[in-house]
Amino acid sequence: MVSIDIETEDGQREILRRMLTIRAFDTKAGELFADGELPGFVHLYIGEEAVGVGAISALEEQDYITSTHRGHGHCIAKGLDTYKMMAELYGKRDGYCNGKGGSMHIADVDAGMLGANGIVGAGPPLATGAALTADYKGEDKVALAFFGDGAVAQGQVHEGINLAATWDLPAIFVVENNHFGEATAMEDQHNVEHLSATAEAYDIPGFTVDGMDVTAVYEAVKEARERAANGEGPTFIEADTYRYEGHFEGDHQPYRTEEDIELWKDRDAIETFKNRLVEAGTVTQAEFEEMRDEIEAEIEEHAERAKEADYPDPSEAYEDMFNATVPEINDFAARMRADGGER
Amino acid sequence: MSTDTASGEGFSDTETMTVREAIRQALREELERDEDVYVMGEDVGRFGGVLGVTGDLVEQFGEKRVRDTPISEAGFTGAAVGAAATGTRPVVEIMFSDFMGVCSEQILNQMAKNRYMFGGKTEMPVTIRTTEGGGMGAASQHSGTIHTWFAHLPGIMAVAPGTAHAAKGLTKAAIRSNDPVIVFENKQIYEQEGEVPVSEDYTIPLGTASVEREGEDVTVVATQRMVGESLQLADELEGETSVEVIDLMSLYPMDTDTLLKSVEKTGRLVVADESPLSYGTHAEVVARVQEEGFFSLDAPIQRVGVSDTHIPFSPALEEEILPHADDVRAAIDRVV
Numbered sequence: 001m002v003s004i005d006i007e008t009e010d011g012q013r014e015i016l017r018r019m020l021t022i023r024a025f026d027t028k029a030g031e032l033f034a035d036g037e038l039p040g041f042v043h044l045y046i047g048e049e050a051v052g053v054g055a056i057s058a059l060e061e062q063d064y065i066t067s068t069h070r071g072h073g074h075c076i077a078k079g080l081d082t083y084k085m086m087a088e089l090y091g092k093r094d095g096y097c098n099g100k101g102g103s104m105h106i107a108d109v110d111a112g113m114l115g116a117n118g119i120v121g122a123g124p125p126l127a128t129g130a131a132l133t134a135d136y137k138g139e140d141k142v143a144l145a146f147f148g149d150g151a152v153a154q155g156q157v158h159e160g161i162n163l164a165a166t167w168d169l170p171a172i173f174v175v176e177n178n179h180f181g182e183a184t185a186m187e188d189q190h191n192v193e194h195l196s197a198t199a200e201a202y203d204i205p206g207f208t209v210d211g212m213d214v215t216a217v218y219e220a221v222k223e224a225r226e227r228a229a230n231g232e233g234p235t236f237i238e239a240d241t242y243r244y245e246g247h248f249e250g251d252h253q254p255y256r257t258e259e260d261i262e263l264w265k266d267r268d269a270i271e272t273f274k275n276r277l278v279e280a281g282t283v284t285q286a287e288f289e290e291m292r293d294e295i296e297a298e299i300e301e302h303a304e305r306a307k308e309a310d311y312p313d314p315s316e317a318y319e320d321m322f323n324a325t326v327p328e329i330n331d332f333a334a335r336m337r338a339d340g341g342e343r
Numbered sequence: 344m345s346t347d348t349a350s351g352e353g354f355s356d357t358e359t360m361t362v363r364e365a366i367r368q369a370l371r372e373e374l375e376r377d378e379d380v381y382v383m384g385e386d387v388g389r390f391g392g393v394l395g396v397t398g399d400l401v402e403q404f405g406e407k408r409v410r411d412t413p414i415s416e417a418g419f420t421g422a423a424v425g426a427a428a429t430g431t432r433p434v435v436e437i438m439f440s441d442f443m444g445v446c447s448e449q450i451l452n453q454m455a456k457n458r459y460m461f462g463g464k465t466e467m468p469v470t471i472r473t474t475e476g477g478g479m480g481a482a483s484q485h486s487g488t489i490h491t492w493f494a495h496l497p498g499i500m501a502v503a504p505g506t507a508h509a510a511k512g513l514t515k516a517a518i519r520s521n522d523p524v525i526v527f528e529n530k531q532i533y534e535q536e537g538e539v540p541v542s543e544d545y546t547i548p549l550g551t552a553s554v555e556r557e558g559e560d561v562t563v564v565a566t567q568r569m570v571g572e573s574l575q576l577a578d579e580l581e582g583e584t585s586v587e588v589i590d591l592m593s594l595y596p597m598d599t600d601t602l603l604k605s606v607e608k609t610g611r612l613v614v615a616d617e618s619p620l621s622y623g624t625h626a627e628v629v630a631r632v633q634e635e636g637f638f639s640l641d642a643p644i645q646r647v648g649v650s651d652t653h654i655p656f657s658p659a660l661e662e663e664i665l666p667h668a669d670d671v672r673a674a675i676d677r678v679v
Contacts, residue, residue, distance in 0.1 A: 119448060
């Protein structure tokens with residue numbers, strides 16, 4: 001069983017819904033950031049929706065994922081709550097990490113989401129570890145690591161893949177080739193045309209799929225999951241995609257032109273999939289627009305609510321360091337205060 | 344915080360064994376006790392560990408639970424983080440602590456930060472065991488004593504046994520902890536023998552120090568190899584200077600109360616730790632004692648350690664660099 005069955009009309013509508021939710025969430029996040037509403041910085045997933053939704057829909061509910069800087073899409077595809085995500089972006093207590101993580105660190109381990117990650121390339125070894133747990137305990141779970149084309153230059157990515165391949169762990173490695181590692185073009189960072197060539201070094205299956213086609217990503221990951229669950233080890237999938245926005249919001253993007261972006265927008269994943277569903281009679285254009293409006297209204301409402309939500313109490317800054325009690329933290333905090341006492 | 348437990352009182356049934364055997368016994372007991380515990384690292388299985396600590400464990404527990412890894416510290420340390428977050432309790436051996444440079448990303452940004460960044464919603468029951476210290480002619484890249492780095496890193500607990508009983512008790516406590524703990528073993532003391540409680544229930548609470556020998560004139564707070572050397576020195580000085588020797592054991596969290604209590608009695612403090620002296624473990628002990636015990640002090644605090652150098656290869660040079668009992672003696676002479 002996959003978490004969303006793309007063969008059914010309900011499944012197709014849900015896939016469309018999740019892609020639209022990502023688009024709406026990140027569009028709103030971009031606006032809020034531009035308005036100076038959000039602290040820190042945000043990295044948007046707009047344009048890459050087919051990869052996250054295609055891949056995660058082909059997994060089962062209990063499976064694990066690891067994510068990247070650009071993690072909002074993965075969270076939504078994994079079924080996370082957009083209000084709690086928005087609250088985290090605002091640094092509010094209602095957020096997934098009680099305001100301690102922010103955009104780059106949203107995690108929900110119970111939902112199998114092992115964390116967005118601020119370190120390029122850190123996720124693959126973590127996914128290998130989650131796959132190790134599944135293998136060790138004999139659980140029917142697989143772990144999928146998302147990472148960008150830039151991360152393929154990182155040593156720890158290869159160490160993670162090598163370990164998973166050597167131990168035949170139930171892992172799937174999905175590189176989202178959005179053509180830029182931060183502000184540098186993919187071809188200026190790698191000497192191979194297709195990053196899926198990486199798989200050859202580990203003697204595991206490797207494919208390049210159209211990352212603008214949610215069905216193509218879905219099929220590739222579904223097959224990889226079956227292989228992983230059968231004890232046949234990991235698969236490496238390169239999804240050829242594109243980010244419409246800058247590396248981070250506010251990035252002035254001297255490395256590409258509007259025309260480059262437009263070429264990819266002509267192949268927009270949501271538009272393409274919607275057209276296919278309209279042609280098949282699964283949804284009408286009007287239903288699609290209604291669905292999009294509903295989602296946008298919901299995101300709007302979540303953003304409003306998150307804005308009004310409470311910040312964490314300052315004393316919470318000293319919590320969650322350890323499971324065990326460590327006297328140092330509170331002692332030092334008290335000493336830092338002028339009166340040397342309780343705040 | 345109970346030093347009774349730390350010194351093994353209440354666990355009267357003991358056996359004489361080496362530090363190496365004590366650690367192996369700890370691993371064996373925890374592997375037997377909890378199915379979720381497994382050991383992994385380079386050559387820990389059939390080879391038995393490059394310094395022989397894991398020994399024959401693979402014969403008893405099999406390759407699933409005593410796993411040889413590829414030579415890829417970032418890969419398997421990162422895997423341990425992911426594995427711990429998803430419900431197992433990996434015990435990772437990093438062959439030489441100098442190699443922690445290779446996997447520091449996974450320790451620094453993942454293992455140490457996940458719980459906090461995720462608002463307390465992740466457990467991180469990882470134990471890393473690693474070896475430190477010079478004295479084997481292993482030169483600079485296999486002789487470092489780097490525990491200060493990791494004791495300084497928020498989110499990591501760091502322990503360093505100085506005796507066989509501490510080696511067993513701390514290793515077991517580390518494995519049972521739901522927080523990441525790094526156990527820094529000094530390779531020069533693997534052959535050092537001591538009395539070790541044989542009970543499977545024997546653990547040493549993290550954050551406790553152990554008064555290994557009581558004295559009146561000066562407190563020596565020591566770690567790892569310096570504990571044994573200081574105890575021997577204290578015997579030699581018997582009748583001349585009464586030396587209290589404390590095994591710090593837990594670098595973070597640190598048992599400040601036990602240190603303060605001792606300094607209150609002796610009024611003098613020497614800190615002996617085989618790590619570079621600047622910004623180090625010594626400095627942390629000194630800071631805590633002067634912050635809360637300044638008025639107990641009758642003399643300036645003395646530090647014994649490595650003079651901010653790397654460890655050289657030539658025995659003639661290595662002996663010069665490494666701190667020994669005579670350095671502790673000189674430090675005591677300066678203040679008593």
